[in-house]
Amino acid sequence: MxxxxxxxxxxxxxxxxxxxxxxxxxxxxxxxxxxxxxxxxxxxxxxxxxxxxxxxxDVAAALAAWQQREISRHLQRLHAISSQSSDEVRLKNVLIAYARIRSHRHSDDGSLHGAGQLAMAESEVRELLRDIIADDVRGGRARADLSPEELAAYAVGSLSAAGSIATPSAAPRLAALVLGSIQSGSDAESF
CATH class of the missing domain: 1.10.10.60 (Homeodomain-like)
Known part of the structure; x- marks a missing residue:
């Protein structure tokens, strides 16, 4: 052909x-x-x-294909935000964008955003955040008492709460809370 x-x-x-x-x-x-x-x-x-x-x-296949396209678009958007932001605000911008993505609803019963369906995307988000946090640790903008992997996992887990809160302003507030936790000093007591 x-x-x-x-x-x-x-x-x-x-x-x-x-x-x-x-x-x-x-x-x-x-x-x-x-x-x-x-x-x-x-x-x-x-x-x-x-x-x-x-x-x-069938309808399930249409929904799955649509969800996959949306997830891909969200990931592309997060990577674009990361690459277009200055080092000083990159983490903040990506956290806010991710919280907003997680807070978006489609009038579903949760089936579109089940944990199994999002596992690969969350893994990619954790990797992106890990890399940003590692850069921030080297630049003195993030705490160094926890590994970037731990902080990235914390951020993804914490921001998943945005999906269960109906208030639109909750997403940036949660992102600010997570950002503050990541940027705070290492004076926390060790366990």
Whole structure:
């Protein structure tokens, strides 16, 4: 198959999948997870039902694919924030962004953001935070009595609480609390 033809087909498939995932997002935001149907998804995405079933066999597959795309976008956003921030505010900016991501809801019962589904993403966030914290330790902006790995795990675990608090202003407040903990001195008593 000529390269141009295969690129055209790949581009078409990507566009169809994007339309399906965009429609999934819109329907979930409008009707909640339980209101998503294959009929509504086909109609909203503008693809026929037969085509829809070739891309996603059921509502659960559409939700999983949409969630994976959203997680990828969130991770890209966190990395972009990290790379675009100065050293002095990089940790703060990433913590606030992560807390806001964790606080976002899709009118679901928690099934979209279960621990198993987020484990790989959380691992990547921990690695990103570990690297930022290690830089901050070297720059004297973070405590050195705990390892960057421990502090990153603490940050991810603590900011997961943002998902259970309905107040929109809670995310930056929790991020500030975590930031203060990471930046505080090492005068805490050892265990």
């Amino acid at each position: 000529p390269k141009l033809w295969s690129e055209t087909i790949a581009g078409h498939r990507s566009a169809v999948m994007d339309a399906i995932l965009d429609a999934t997002a819109e329907l979930v935001h409008r009707n909640g997870v339980t209101g998503l149907t294959m009929t509504a998804l086909a109609e909203k995405s503008g693809v026929g039902r037969a085509t829809l079933y070739r891309y996603v066999p």
